[in-house]
Every structure is written in structure tokens, then in C-alpha cells.
Amino acid sequence: MTTIYDIAEKTGFSITTVSKVLNNYTDVSEKTKKKVLAAVEEMGYFPNSHARTLTTKKSWTLGVVFMESLGGGMKHPFFNAVIESFKQRAELSGYDMLFVSRNIQNEKKSYLDHFQYRGVDGVVIVCSVVDDPEVKKLMESNLPTVVIDMHSTKSSVVYSDNSHGSVLAFDYLYALGHRKIAHIYGHQETFAGTERLKGFLKAAEKQKLDIPKSYIVSGEYFSIEGGEKAMHTLLSLENPPTAVYAAGDNMALGAMKAIRAKGLKVPEDISVVGFDDIEIAKHLNPALTTIRQNMDLIGSQAADVLISQINEKRKTSVAITIPVELLERDSCMPIKG
Template sequence: MTTIYDIAKKTGFSITTVSKVLNNYTDVSEKTKKKILEAVDEMGYYPNSHARSLMTKKSWTIGVVFMENLGVGIKHPFFNAVIESFKQRAEQFGYDMLFVSRNIINEKKSYLDHFRHRGVDGVVVVCSISDDPEVKKLMESPLPTVIIDMHSSKSSVVYSDNSYGSVLAVDHLYSLGHRKIAHIYGHQETYAGTERLKGFIKALKKHNLDIPKSYIVNGGFFSMESGEQAMQELLSLDDPPTAVYAAGDNMAFGAIRAIKAKGLSVPDDISVIGYDDIDIAQHIAPPLTTVKQNMDQLGSTAADLLLDQINDKTKLNKAVTIPVELIIRESCKALKTDE
């Protein structure tokens, strides 16, 4: 079996230099790195995990906490895509993922205690719920941590530009002549829900739109059923909106279902915009105009932030906002106005 000593002997570099290349340290020249990696491929070197852990004093494991309120779990297309992107990026640098339960040998422990017990090098939290006490413990601990889809000053965080996404949605509807624009908002315990609602209100002020309070309806935890129910409320109004912006694609799908059940058409009678751009959004009838979150960039950026902390042996409190864009499809239609 090829060892790190064999790689060092073949390339003429020290064991320390070979180890740095294998463990992705940045203080090695590209020329040196290339030569060592070519030798690794040629000689079929595969590091023994126990030996690598002893040498680097790392477990080469990243803990994963996943929390959401829909009961869908990791099958939700947004969370699934973000976690997969994170996983692919971390695997490029030799890390395994550890999804945890808080039960250890029938004894309930905090996430922090569990990760200490398992000796992980860092933790990624994919969390839609604000103010969870267990997540707060992780944020405030010395353990390298990155949070996806939530804001914090106690940990590194990565999230989409949620507020601006709402502005893009309202700008588009306004440009099509809509003035009676409603919003189905996400639960206010979630960072995305609060920021998207703030962005909607900001966009209304930008365009001097004075809409009734009844046009702003709670869509709960971003489900199709809650979107359908919220749309039914809007359709029951004496003066229903001509356009609806839902803070999640699943809620938008539910809204479209409610509109069709009422015998109305999208977009001929009511225009609809969603948020996320999950894969199915382009395949429904009509294809959904939506605000696209870059899920691949969310996951890979979070991985880079966490790996930087692990390699530097420091806890960083850094926030990265990922840009969003409006994807225009067929669920919105221009209105004629007198303006």
C-alpha cells in the first residue's frame, strides 16, 4: 500500500509539504501542489482515515443540523439542493457529512454536546426557524459553524438577498400595469419570511402603492396547502387583486390551484409570481415566473466559509448575501392602465 512517505520520496518534497497538499493548505505553490497530486494519482495513494486524523488532528467530519417546520425534511427541493451543493463542495476536500439526532444511547443531548461527543471539525446548520435555543448554543460556541438561510452576528451565515427578491417581483408586476398586488407571506418565525415581507412593503412604498391590509395574507410555513388557503382568502374579497406574489414556489402552486378551482385563469385573470425557482416551477401550467435563489452557490459558499474556519482554527462571524434574479415565464400578464 502506498504511503505518504512514498509520495514524499518520489516527489522529493518533505512529508510536511505532502501533508499540506493532501489537506488543502494554501501556503503551497501551485507548481508543488501539481507535482504532488500527479504522484498521488500515479501511485494510487488513498489516505487511511485513522492515520490522517492522527496526523492532522482532524476528524474529517462535518456535522449537519437540518431544521424546518413543514415536516417534509430534506425532501424539500430547496433544502435538498442546498445541502447537496454543500456536500459536493466539502467532499472535494475530503470531508464526510454526519447528520445527527439529539438522542445518544437513549439520552437526549444538545446538538453541541452531540458534536463534541462525535468530535466533528465543524457544523453546518440549515435552518428556517429563528431563535431556536439549540442553534444559538452552536452559534455561540467555539466550534466552527456556518448557518444557511438565517441571520446571526454570532456565526458565519449565508443567505439569499430575500428582501431584494421581493422588490424584483413587485417591480415586474408594476411594469406590467398591476396596481392591486397582493402578497402571500411566509411564516414570520423564519428569516426568509420576514425579509421577503419587508421587501414587499419596501417595494410598495417605492411605487407609492396604497393597498388594503387584506392584500397581505399569511401563507404559513411555505406549503402548497397554506398557499391555496391564503389565495382563497384573497379571492373572497370584494375587490380581489389582479396579481399575487407568493414568498415561495410551493405557496404559488397552491395559489394557482385555488385560482383555477374558482374558474379563473392564470395569467388572464390573475398574475402569479413565486420565489425559489425549484425545478418543477418551469414545468407546471402555466410555467411559473419566480425569483430564483442560487442554491448551488448558497451551498458551496457555506462550505467554503466553514472550511476556512476549520483550516484557520478560528471562529469567523461573517455574513455572505447571495444575489437573486427574476425568472420570467408565463404566469404573469400585462394589464392596460390609464397611467
Template sequence: MVTIYDIAKKTGFSVTTVSKALNNYADVSEKTKKLILEAVEEMNYFPNSSARTLTTKKSWTIGVIFIESLGIGIKHPFFNEVIESFKQSVEMYEYDLLIVSRNLYNSKKSYLDHFRYRGVDGVVVVCSNVDDEQVKELMNDPIPSVVIDLSSETSSVVFSDNRLGSKMAVDYLYSLGHTKIAHIAGHEKTFAGQQRLQGYLESMKTLSLDVVEDYVVDGDYFSHEGGYLAMKQLLALESPPTAIYAASDSLAIGAIEAIRDHGFDVPKDFSMIGYDDIALARYMNPKLTTIRQNTHEIGQKAAELLLKQINTKEKLIEQVKIPVELIVRESCRKL
């Protein structure tokens, strides 16, 4: 059986350096880590979990919580892609993930209680609900944690630049000649919904465009149905918009369906831009113009922040804002 001593002998590094590299310590260079991890893979090195736990005082397990309001769980496209990226990043350092259900078998036990019981080394939370009390409890606790899709002053957080994404969307529609631009917003209790709405309002003001009260419509929790119902409201207006910026691709897809059901066309009658760049966006007819979130970088950066806390044994408070990108396809036209 291959041991850590064999890895040290092959790479020429000390056993201590190899151990630090495997545990992602900050005082080992990325070049050294890369060489050691390549040797680990080549030699099929598998550390003994029990011995490693006793030696390092770690469980080598990271808790995962996902909180969303559509009831589709792990199949949620944003959650799925972010956690897959996070998973790939921490697996390089031999960590396993423990995904905890929203409905714990003991309703009196909080997420924090559950994770303490299971002895996890850290926790990653995907949550956009700014009012979730159990997430607030986690963020305020000394346990290493990183929260995705929220802003906080008590925990490390990673989120997309939602306001910049809104600016990109509105600016693009304006560049095509649109001035009557509506917004189908995400739920007011979600961080992304709040930020994207704020970005829309700021962008409209910067461009000296009137924000018609009826042009801002609630799309609920970013759902297809929410987009459909919101678009029906816009279509019923005496003076409907010529372009719509939806706070998610699911909202945009629902809105496009409503437009078609009422005998209109995208982009001939209405231009539509979404947010997220889910896989379906590029296969629609017309292909959806949207704001792309870099889910790979979000997951990777969240992993880096959490592993840094685990290894330094310090609660770190950092905010990382991930850039977004405008993806131009076929759902918008020039006036």
C-alpha cells in the same frame, strides 16, 4: 497502494504542499490545488483515514442539521439542492457528512452535545427559524459552524438576498401595469419570511403603491396548503388584487390551485409570481414566473466558509448574501 509521496512526485510539489492542498489550506493557490486534485483523481489516491486522523487531529467529519416545519426532511427541495452542493464541495477534500435528526435518541442531549460526542470538525445548519434555541447555542459556541438561511452576528451565515428578490418581483408586476399587488407571506418566525415581507413592503412604498392590509396574507410555513388557504382569503375580498407575489413556489402553486378551483385562470384573471425556482416551477401549466435562489452557490460558499474555519482553527463571523435572479415564464400577464 498510492501514497501522498507518489502524488508529490507526479506533480512536482512538496509533500507539505500536497498535504495542504488536500486539506484546503488558504496558503495554497487555487491553480496548485487544481493540479494536485487532478493527480489524486487520476492516481486513485485514498488516504488512510486512521493515520490521517492521528496526523491531522481531525475527524474528517462535518455535522449537518436541517430544521424545517413541514416534516418532509431531506426531500425538501431547497434543503436537498443546497446540501448536495455543500456535499460536493467538501467531498473534494475527503470530508464525510453526519446528518443528525431533529429527534435525538437522548432528548436531554443537544445538537452541540451530540456533535462534541461525535468529534466533528465543524457543523453546517440549514435553518430559517429565528427562534431555535439549539441553533443559537451552536452559533454562539467556538465550534466551527456556518448557518444557511439565517442572519447572525455570532456565526458565519450564508443567505439569499431575499429583500432584493421581493423588489424584483414587485417591480416586474408593476412593469406589467399591476398596482393591486398582494403578498402571500412565509411564516413570521422564519428569516426568509420576514425578509421577503419586508422587501415587499419597501418596494410597494418606493413605487408609491398602497399596501392594503387585507392584501398581506399569512401562508404559514411556505406550504402548498398555506398558499391555497391564503389565496381563498384573497379571492373572498370585495376588491381582490390583480397580481400575487408568493414567498415561495409551493405557496404560489397552492394559490394557483385555489384560483382554478374557484373558476378563474392564471394569468388571464390573476398574475402569479413565486420564489425559489424549484424544479416543478418550469413544468407547470402555466410555467411559473419566479425568483431563483442560487442553491449551488449557497452550498459552495457555505462549504468554503466552514473549511476556512476548520483549517485556521478560528471561529470566523462572516455574512455572505447570495444574489437572486428573476425568471420570467408564463404566469404573469400585462394589463
């Protein structure tokens, strides 16, 4: 069986350096990391978990709290992609994931109690719900934590630049000549929903464009059904919009469905912009113009931040904002006339 000594001999690095790479310490160069990890993969190195736990005083397990109010659970493309990216990055450093129930031996326990009971080294919180007391208790504990898709000063956080994404979407439609621009917003109990609405209003104010209140409609919990319902409301107006920015691709899909049901076309009659860049967006007809979230980077950065806290034995409250970009496809066109 391959040992850490074999890895050291093959790469020419010391046992200490190899150990640091395997435990994701920050004082090792990227070049060294790549060489060691390549040897690990090539030689099929797999450390003995019991021995590693005794040596490092770690459980090599990361707890996962997944709480969302959208109804789709981990089937939702955003959460699925982010958690997968986090998992892949953490596994490179030797960590396993532990998804928990709050029941321990048929007794209801808090997430914090459960993670302390299981002895995890740290916790990633994927949460769309603002101010959940269980999550708040976990973030305020001494356990290393990182939160994805929500802001907090009590924990390290990683999220997309939601507000700026809305500005990009609005400015793009404005540059195409649209002045009747509507917004289908996500639920205001979510961090993403509130930030994207703020960005839309900020962009409209910057362009000195007065947006009627009737043009700002709830798409509920970022669902296709919510987007479809909101679009039907917009289409029933006496003076309907020529362009719609939906704060999530699923809502944009629903909006496009409602537009077609009305006998109208995208983008000839109404331009549509989404947010997320889920996998299906580029395969739609027309392909959806959207704001791309870098889901892979969100997940990997969250893993790095959490593992860094564990290695340094120090809880931190850093905030990492991941840039977004506009992907121009076929669902928008300049305003006629």
C-alpha cells in the same frame, strides 16, 4: 494503493502543496487546486482516515443540524439542494457528514454536547427557525459553525438576498402595469419569511403604492396547501388582486391551483410570481416566473466558510449574502386595459 507521494510526482508539486490542496488551505491558487484534484480523481487517491486523523489532529467529520418548521423535512427542494451542494463541496476536501440525534446512550443531550462527544471538526446548521435555544447555544460555542438561511452575529452565515428578491418581484409586476398586487408571505418565525415580507413592503413604498392589508395573506409554512388557502382568501375579496407574489414556489403552486379551481387562468386573469426556482417551476403549465436562489452556491460557500475556520483554527462570524435573480417565464402578463 495510490499515495500522496504519487499525486505529488504526477502533478510536479511538492508534498506540502498537495497536502494543502487536499486540506482546502486558502494559500493555493485555483489552477493548482484543479490540477491536483484532477490527479486525485484520475488516480483514485483515497487517504487512510486513521492515519490522516493522527497526522492532522482532525476527525474529518462535519456535524449537520437540520431544523425546519415547514413540515417537509429534507424533502423540501430548497433544503435538499443546499445540503447536497454542501456535501459535495465538503467531500472534495475529504470530510464526511454526521447527522445527529440528540440521544446519546438513551440520554437526552444538547446538540453541542453531542458534537463534542463525537469530536466533529465543525458544524453546519440548516435552520428556518429563529431563536431556537439549542441552535443558539451551538452558535455561541467555540466550535466552528456556519448557518444557512438565517442571520446571526454569533456565527458565520450564508443566505440569499431575500429582501431584494421581493423587490425584484414587485418591480416586475409593477412594470407590467399591475397596481393590485397581493403578497402571500411565509411564516414570520422564519428569517426568509420576514425578510421577503419586508422587501415587498419596501418596494410598495418605493413605488408609492398603497397595498390594502387584505392583500397581504399568510401562506403559513411555505406549503402548497398554505398557498392554496391564502389564494382562496384573496379571490374571495370584493376587489381581488390582478397579480400575486408568493414568497415561495410551493405557495405559488398552491395559488395557481386555487386560481384554476375558481375557473380563472394564469396569467390571463391573474399573474403569479414565486421565489426559489425549485426544479418543477419550469415544468409547470404555465411555467412559473420566479426569483431564483442559487442553491448550489449557498451550499458550496457555506462549506468553504466552515472549512476555512477549521483550517485556520479560528471561529469567525462572517455574513455572505448570495445574489438572487428574476427568471421571467409564462405566469405573468401585462395588465389588460
